[in-house]
Amino acid sequence: MPPGAKRAIYVLVRLLAAVVVGALLGLVFGHVWAGVAAALAGYLAWQLWLLISLDAWLRNRRAVDPPDIASGVWGDVVTQVVRLHRRKRFHKDRVMRVLRELRRSTAAMPDGVVVLNGDNEILWFNQKAGEYLGLTRKADLGLRIDNLVRHPEFNRYLHSGQYTLPAVVRVDPGADRYLAFQLVRYGEGQRLLMVRDVSRQVRLELMRKDFVANASHELRSPLTVISGYLETLASEPSLPPDIAEPLGEMRRQSVRMTQIIENLLVLSRLEATEGQVAGESVDVAEMLSTLRKDVMARPVHPAKVDLQIESDARLVADEAQLHSAFMNLLDNAAKYTPASGSVTLRWWHDAHGGHFSVIDTGPGIAHDHIPRLTERFYRVDVGRSRATGGSGLGLAIVKHVLQRHGAELEVQSEEGQGSTFTCHFPASRLDLPVTRVASG
Amino acid sequence: METADLSHHISRRYNADLERVRSKVMAMGGLVEEQLSKAVAALIEGDSNLGVTVARDDYKVNDMEVSIDEECQRILATRAPAAGDLRVIVAIIKTITDLERIGDEAEKIGYIGSRLASMERPADKYREIKHLGRIVAEMLHEALDSFARMDAEAAIQVAHKDRIVDEEYEAIQRQGITFMMEDPRNISRALDVMWVVRALERIGDHAKNICEYVIYVVHGKDVRHTRLEDVERELRGRADG
Numbered sequence: 001m002p003p004g005a006k007r008a009i010y011v012l013v014r015l016l017a018a019v020v021v022g023a024l025l026g027l028v029f030g031h032v033w034a035g036v037a038a039a040l041a042g043y044l045a046w047q048l049w050l051l052i053s054l055d056a057w058l059r060n061r062r063a064v065d066p067p068d069i070a071s072g073v074w075g076d077v078v079t080q081v082v083r084l085h086r087r088k089r090f091h092k093d094r095v096m097r098v099l100r101e102l103r104r105s106t107a108a109m110p111d112g113v114v115v116l117n118g119d120n121e122i123l124w125f126n127q128k129a130g131e132y133l134g135l136t137r138k139a140d141l142g143l144r145i146d147n148l149v150r151h152p153e154f155n156r157y158l159h160s161g162q163y164t165l166p167a168v169v170r171v172d173p174g175a176d177r178y179l180a181f182q183l184v185r186y187g188e189g190q191r192l193l194m195v196r197d198v199s200r201q202v203r204l205e206l207m208r209k210d211f212v213a214n215a216s217h218e219l220r221s222p223l224t225v226i227s228g229y230l231e232t233l234a235s236e237p238s239l240p241p242d243i244a245e246p247l248g249e250m251r252r253q254s255v256r257m258t259q260i261i262e263n264l265l266v267l268s269r270l271e272a273t274e275g276q277v278a279g280e281s282v283d284v285a286e287m288l289s290t291l292r293k294d295v296m297a298r299p300v301h302p303a304k305v306d307l308q309i310e311s312d313a314r315l316v317a318d319e320a321q322l323h324s325a326f327m328n329l330l331d332n333a334a335k336y337t338p339a340s341g342s343v344t345l346r347w348w349h350d351a352h353g354g355h356f357s358v359i360d361t362g363p364g365i366a367h368d369h370i371p372r373l374t375e376r377f378y379r380v381d382v383g384r385s386r387a388t389g390g391s392g393l394g395l396a397i398v399k400h401v402l403q404r405h406g407a408e409l410e411v412q413s414e415e416g417q418g419s420t421f422t423c424h425f426p427a428s429r430l431d432l433p434v435t436r437v438a439s440g
Numbered sequence: 441m442e443t444a445d446l447s448h449h450i451s452r453r454y455n456a457d458l459e460r461v462r463s464k465v466m467a468m469g470g471l472v473e474e475q476l477s478k479a480v481a482a483l484i485e486g487d488s489n490l491g492v493t494v495a496r497d498d499y500k501v502n503d504m505e506v507s508i509d510e511e512c513q514r515i516l517a518t519r520a521p522a523a524g525d526l527r528v529i530v531a532i533i534k535t536i537t538d539l540e541r542i543g544d545e546a547e548k549i550g551y552i553g554s555r556l557a558s559m560e561r562p563a564d565k566y567r568e569i570k571h572l573g574r575i576v577a578e579m580l581h582e583a584l585d586s587f588a589r590m591d592a593e594a595a596i597q598v599a600h601k602d603r604i605v606d607e608e609y610e611a612i613q614r615q616g617i618t619f620m621m622e623d624p625r626n627i628s629r630a631l632d633v634m635w636v637v638r639a640l641e642r643i644g645d646h647a648k649n650i651c652e653y654v655i656y657v658v659h660g661k662d663v664r665h666t667r668l669e670d671v672e673r674e675l676r677g678r679a680d681g
Contacts, residue, residue, distance in 0.1 A: 119459075139589060146463055147588040150470025172477060172577075 011072055018043050050074045061085065111196045118189030120144045120158065132179055132195045145193065154181055168198060178202040213268035216261045223261065227254040256391070263393035266324060267376075270400040277404045279318040281431045284347050284356070285309045287319075291326055292345065295334050302334060302360075304342035311349040314431040317405050325401035328394035329358045329421050335390065336362035341418075349432075354425040361418040370411050374399040398423075405429060454519055458528065461511050465532050465539075468504040469584040472539045475501065475546040476580065476643065480573035483553030483636060484566050491554030494546060501543030505536045527660060531653035535587065538646040542580065545639040545646075552632050559629060568612045569636060575605055576640045576647070583647040583654075592658040592675070595651035599668055605644035612637045 018039045026035020054074060057065075058081065106113055112129030114122055121144055125135055133149050140148060146155055157167035166182040178199045184192040230251040233239075239247065292305050315322065333343045341361035348355055365373070369380045377392040395409075402409050406426045413419035475494055482491035512533050515521065521529055579601045586594040616630045616637075655663050655671065663671045 134585070139591070143588065144459070144463060144466075147466040148585065150466055150473060150584065152467070152471050152474055155467055155470060 007073060007076060014072075015043060047074075054078065111194050114145065114193040114195070116145055116183075116191045116193055120146055122148075123190075129193075129195055132197065157181060158183070166196075168202065176203060209268055209271050212264060213272070216264040216268065220258075220261055220265075223254065223258055227251070227258060230254055260391040260393065263391045263397060266397055267393060267400060270321070270397065270404065273404070276406055277318045277321065279316050279322075279405070281314045282317050282319045282322055284315050284354075285312065287323060287326065288345050288347060288356075291323075291330050294327075295330060295343075298334070300339065302337040302341050302343050303339060305334075306342065306344040308344060308346040308348075311347055311354070312433050313349045313354055314433075315354055315425060316429050316431050317425075318401075321401045321404065325398045325423070326356065328398050329423075332390075332394055333358045333360035333362065333419075333421070336360065337418075338362070349430055351427070352424070353427040354430050355422055356425075357420055357422040359418065359420045364415040364417050364419055365411070365413040366415055367413075370413060373411060374409065457511075457515055457519070458525065461508060461515065461532060462528070464504065464508050464511070465535060466584065466588055468501065468508065468536060468539055469580075469587070471504065472501055472542050472546065473577065473580055473584070475543055475550075476573075477577055479546040479549035479553060480569065480577070480640075482550055483556060484570050484573075486553075486557040486561055488554040488557035491550040491552075491557065494550030495554070498543050498547040501540055505540040508536050509533065524657070527657045531657045534653050535650050538649045542643050542646045545643050548639050549636050552636055556629065556632055562629070566633070568608075568615065569633065569640070572605065572608045572612065572637060572640050575601065575608065576644050579605065579644055579647045583650040586654050587650060590654060590658055592655045595654040595658075596668065596672055596675075599648045599651040602644050602648040605641055609637055609641040 019036055022035040022037075022039020022042075023032055024035070025039075026032040029035065050072075051074070054077065057078075107126045107128075109126060109128060112126060112132045114125040114129045114133070114135075117123055121142055122135070122140055124141070125133075129135060130137065135148060146158055151169050151171070153167060153169045157163075163183040163185070166180040168178055168180045171177045171179050176199055177197070178201075180196045180198045182194045182196070184194070186192060230247065234244070234247045234251045288307060288309065292307055295301050295305055330343070330345065337343055337360045343361075344357075344359040346355075346357040346359065365380055369378075372378050373380075374395045376396045379392060399409055402423055406429065408424045410422040410424060411419065412422070475497065478490055479494045481487065482494060512529050515529060519525075579598055582594065582598045582601075586592075586598060613634065616634050620627045620630045649664075652663050655661065655675070659675055661675075
């Protein structure tokens with residue numbers, strides 16, 4: 001038998017007992033019904049009293065002990081309430097504990113975290129974020145982040161909607177403090193802003209650039225002296241052949257070394273300037289025909305170097321940088337194409353912008369090498385590039401020059417079929433003859 | 441802080457208008473802060489390119505002033521703001537004038553910085569200017585913070601700093617005079633440096649003005665040309681009463 005039913009029978013028996021006692025007492029005094037009524041009224045009054053005391057306890061559970069109702073349905077109700085309450089408190093404590101742990105762990109995170117809503121208002125932030133961005137607890141909740149973090153670069157990043165890459169902002173140009181901002185979208189229009197102090201990385205990067213620039217610069221002068229003497233010595237006709245040959249090799253290697261250092265200097269100069277170059281209008285067709293002549297004047301060159309100028313558009317660019325990029329591309333093609341092969345230079349434009357291709361019939365490049373070609377000193381075939389005297393920096397220079405001009409390098413190649421290197425310049429860099437006439 | 445709570449308007453568009461113009465002011469403030477710190481860096485590091493960039497970019501500040509001004513006029517004409525909102529609009533119109541002037545001073549510093557870059561740098565490497573520049577940049581930053589938060593207490597604290605700036609200005613001026621008397625060949629550069637210091641001192645004044653507008657918005661009281669101590673006492677008394 002379930003406890004509820006047992007309890008119900010017990011209560012009924014008690015009520016019945018009260019009625020019987022009332023009836024017996026009534027019989028003694030000669031008014032049976034009055035006795036029953038009095039017993040029922042008494043029973044009702046007792047129940048009401050219990051109900052009132054239960055209500056008083058429920059209203060003020062913390063301060064007052066539960067009413068002493070050991071038996072009957074009310075006692076059961078009290079037990080149930082106490083149990084429910086205890087279970088609720090247990091769950092609440094657990095949730096609170098988890099929440100506290102979460103808060104503590106995000107507060108202890110080395111990065112700053114700010115939660116933003118769709119209107120860029122601050123919903124929450126951890127201690128580190130407050131430290132980095134100068135936010136104060138409580139007062140700044142609900143304020144717009146762009147009103148408090150006012151760096152124009154951050155503002156641009158926040159409103160750009162392009163959050164794949166973090167934005168690195170020099171917080172105070174006087175002090176060397178750099179913060180990286182990264183926004184992550186989540187939920188309905190909410191965003192998480194992560195702030196990281198990258199001063200150390202940026203400073204290391206600057207040091208590396210400085211070091212490369214200084215080292216190449218310092219190496220240049222002693223090398224000039226060495227190559228100078230080697231040149232004079234190697235041109236001496238009376239040298240015995242067992243000395244002449246190593247001397248010649250030394251001279252070739254010193255020329256190569258000079259070239260590497262020159263290229264390193266060009267690279268570090270390219271790295272030193274940030275953002276895009278403005279430049280002036282450059283006649284691409286003329287530059288390409290000069291480059292072609294230079295290549296044909298070399299002692300060893302491909303049999304055919306074709307020029308396909310399909311556009312008379314000029315390019316707004318830094319002429320010296322552009323020349324060195326195109327020169328490097330052509331140089332590579334000429335070096336890797338056998339004397340019987342051909343190299344084609346093509347310049348054309350369409351709605352997307354201007355395009356320059358160098359197409360060769362050389363040995364081609366395996367697919368897994370292509371993504372890494374523009375890394376410094378990356379070699380597909382170490383032995384061969386030594387033999388041809390490459391510096392390993394040519395394509396790195398090309399990449400940097402193109403970046404400065406908002407352009408991209410595309411490499412297509414099949415092993416044994418030759419390679420095509422294409423530079424895609426944005427339309428904004430084009431200087432079309434129509435607009436020239438209109439403006440002139 | 442009644443005015444920081446702009447969400448009580450029935451018209452959502454009105455709210456959005458007010459919020460947008462406020463954000464634009466803060467963005468302009470951010471731009472001006474950057475201009476100032478770049479200008480000072482150009483001078484101290486002898487970076488003539490940076491100085492020229494600062495001088496060239498001043499038009500951006502001017503453009504923002506014009507656009508915010510127009511927007512404020514539009515709000516005044518179409519929404520006819522009253523009480524707290526009216527004070528906010530009035531304070532914004534005044535603030536952008538001060539910000540634009542700060543931009544002009546930064547342009548001046550950038551220009552002088554690019555000119556001085558070609559000359560030999562003094563032995564102390566403009567230590568005083570670096571110090572003063574830092575105080576002024578901090579002051580501007582905190583003034584704009586107090587504007588963003590509409591925090592009158594902070595605004596009063598920032599306004600106090602103007603006195604430090606004035607003292608520094610006088611000290612550098614005295615030093616400059618000694619410098620010029622020592623060797624007349626220094627006069628040309630010392631004069632240029634004085635221009636820069638003067639510009640920084642003016643920026644401090646403009647930052648103080650911005651703080652006064654914050655107090656005006658929050659307490660509805662015009663505290664210009666009043667001693668700071670009096671302002672403080674009166675506002676405190678009001679808060680206690």
